Amino acid sequence: MAASSERSPPPFPDSEEPELLEDSDEEADAFTGTSISEMDSPSPDSTRPPKDIFNEPPEDIFSDPLSNINSEPQKKVDAKIPSPSSDEAVDLFSDPLDDDSEVMSSPEVQNPMPDLLNEPVEAPKSDVLGEPPVHRNAARHQDVFEDPPKSSSKSSSVKKAASAEMFGDDDDEEDLFKEPPKVVTKKPQPSGPPVDVFTEVKSDVKVKPQVKDDPTDLFAEEALTAPAPKPSSGSSSSRTNGVHSEEQDLFSEATVELSLDSPCNDRKNKEAVKPSVSAPAAPVASSSSKAPSKSLEELEEEESEDKFDLNISITNPEKVGDGMNAYMAYKVSTQTSLTMFRSKTFTVRRRFSDFLGLFEKLSEKHSQNGYLIPPPPEKSILGMTKVKVGKEDPSSAEFVERRRAALERYLQRVVSHPSLLQDPDVREFLEKEELPRAVSTQALSGAGFLKMLNKATDAVSKMTIKMNEQDVWFDEKIQDVENEEQHLRKLHVMVESLVNHRKELSGNTAVFAKSVAMLGSSEDNTALSRALSQLAEVEDRIEQLHQEQASNDFFTFSELLADYIRLLGAVRGCFDQRMKAWQRWQDAENMLQKKREAEAKLLWANKPDKLQQAKDEITEWEAKVTQYEREFERISATVRKEVIRFDKEKARDFNRQVIKYLESLLHSQQQLIKYWDAFLPEAKAIV
């Protein structure tokens, strides 16, 4: 067990080598001091996450480790510490490694399948045994950290907490084992013969050190301390490393962090590394109680790792009914492997107002929490009236297609929001055959009027609330969002104008093509006449091209901008919600102040009868202030998280859409080249 712990240490320690020994001393002491009971209590928690990750019976692992820790660690530490000579150092390294190997072998015996599992589990423990790793673990559990001894023990037992690096390493090794068969074969061999393991284990363990070797400074240090093991390990490990370039990256990152030496830096780095290392790690982290202590960016990163498998498409817009009561119904098809849905594929029919209804429901429930609810496309009475009245006219077909695409994007945005996806209304919307008719969305209905009134009062209060922004991040972000919205609006207007001009160009090209065809027909030179009618044909095709490009301009570019103008509006809505929360808090604060003043007056006036009541009120308002403050902080955190998430999605969306748009332009140019290429010989044939 202890050995396993050492195994992890080598990597970290490298840079901290000198401290290492000391630390190990202390920690070891601490460790001996720590009671098993303490360790036990944390262990259950810790065991859960590992389960998830490794699908392994955690108890086995833990029982082993724990026992080992108690019995072996002390001894080992003792053994190590005493030997300061160079030989000793070598031993030190070899020892840990050996131990590791031992540990590994023993667990393997117990749980044949999961060598991987054992490793990770053990690795953390090794930290416990006494080395810098402990710091890291401890650091992660900040609360725990306050009592160094306990924390060390806990963290060690909480194996799952294993320093990010450990995790990273472990994961990598997992990968190694799973993916490249060679590696897999290697490891088993060492573990088989326990005695040999010592030497061979080194190689295994070394995988990490080698990886670390990449950063030269670390390596150099390592070399000083453990010259003997390195070479052998280096050779063997280098092979495995070579296989996984990814691994190296990870490690190099990790090592850079290590070189910083300070525990907190290490911690940050580890955390940063962790999510990126492997998907399994992320859930663990989020499920753990540590989550709150992490920075938002990290959380956000983790979220982006969550792959949700949910495809929504909207197809077959269909006119239902006649006259002014007619409406368009859309087929909403969902394809998913998520277990929260009853089946893998299902289809419902929804009308536009249902989509608006969904938005209403979601905003009611979530917007006061600071969630960014993706806004649906606007109602268009004019467009819809055209559809209702008109028969098969191209502009209404375009309107329907535009709306269909906008609704599809809207729904996709809703379900890609991790919190909104969990909402029962969303599920119902996607799954349930019949939805109650959404009434409140009807334009100019009573509810609509109320809503408008609400919005107006909101606008007024927005103007009256003068929030003095404490948070620089928000201050800048609010400004940015406003600027961005303004620029996007401008851009949108221009793109719309481009669309119009392109359509105009298309129309004019068509007219010109006809005119040239006529000119060609009246031309009495045969070759020129033919060339002119060829030119007319080319122009005809170009007209098509312009038309396609105009619709690409519109659907890929202009609609993207329109979406983001709407979304930025929603972002501002989030900021407003936060401001409201702030206002509530400030109001409560003021009220508390007043109550306190009243109490002071009562005291002054010496009216004990009312004093009690005043005191009660103060406590009541104090509670409210704390509550509102907490709410404000929570909403701030949520909004911030939401905005970061939004920014990421925005970047991704823009990237994807603009690339798509440029590809459409590229295609246009390719076609143009084709057309003119074909025309050139015709022009040359004029005699």
Next chain:
Amino acid sequence: MMQEGLDDGPDFLSEEDRGLRAVNVDLQTDATLQVDISDALSERDKVKFTVHTKSTLPNFKQNEFSVVRQHEEFIWLHDSFVENEEYAGYIIPPAPPRPDFDASREKLQKLGEGEGSMTKEEFTKMKQELEAEYLAIFKKTVAMHEVFLCRVAAHPVLRKDLNFHVFLEYNQDLSVRGKNKKEKLEDFFKNVVKSADGVLVAGVKDVDDFFEHEKTFLLEYHNRVKDSSAKSDRMIRSHKSAADDINRIASTLYTLGTQDSTDLCKFFLKVSELFEKTRKIEARVAADEDLKLADLLKYYLRESQAAKDLLYRRGRALVDYENANKALDKARAKNKDVLQAETTQQVCCQKFEKISESAKQELIDFKTRRVAAFRKNLVELAELELKHAKGNLQLLQSCLGVLKGDT
């Protein structure tokens, strides 16, 4: 402000542009008389062209000389050809259109007024834009004046015209003035009479199949080329507007991109850069279509009008000839004024024969010129379109490469 475009006087006579001149007519250049416009200067409301002549003809004092001429003088020269009975049998090269910078100037003025409402970059960009547009119009104007002179210089008869020589050589102001109101009114009535007469004359069945065919062809052709010319103008105008939009999109993307330094902003900057380049190409496409297609059509609109005028003159002469014949018959029947009628008939006959003879050659030449010019321009148009599309394609490809590489 207008002068700015002129600073690059020599520029528009660069090699590339030289190729563009005389583009609408295919002329056999003759070393004995070469005319070009070596420079031009735009002042408030007029353009001064420096007409440069190189000649070995004996009636010029020198071999090489330059004079400064204005648009009105070109018109005077043209009118002197039209009014000369001697040239009735020739297609008179169409007069160059009046320089029209009003639209461009107006835009520049508007830009100046709107200066406060836009950012400095936008303003500079727009200004450059308009200046480029102005320069393009300017070049075109010069080119069209030059084409007129080249056509005259290449014409076997018109090149020997005295007025032409004076126009080329006399180094003082020709003191031609614009027509006054009365003259303009007279012109107007003349035109009304002419077109009414034209209809009358056109109705007369021609004895000669060649001319009969040419007549029907030219009538139709003129209308169609007029239509095409108008349509091409509209097409090119919307192409230019689209290019302008792309330009504005590029600058807005730029402002979006300079907001901060996130990855998205870098992305915007990159796309902005791309749009900036593609809009240049789009603008070039529009400009080249204008030059190769619209100008060609416009020139042949005027040239076919000149050819129609020739046919009208011949038709008029034919009608006169027939009337003279009738008059002679009448005179003979009455045996009165027979000699006078005979001379009139002789004169009309000679005139008609002369016109017919040269007109036939002129119309054949017109066709050859037209076919050659269309060939040249259409080939160049296709080549330019290809060049621009390929340039655009390359830009898009490299930009897409970079953007995809980033992700």
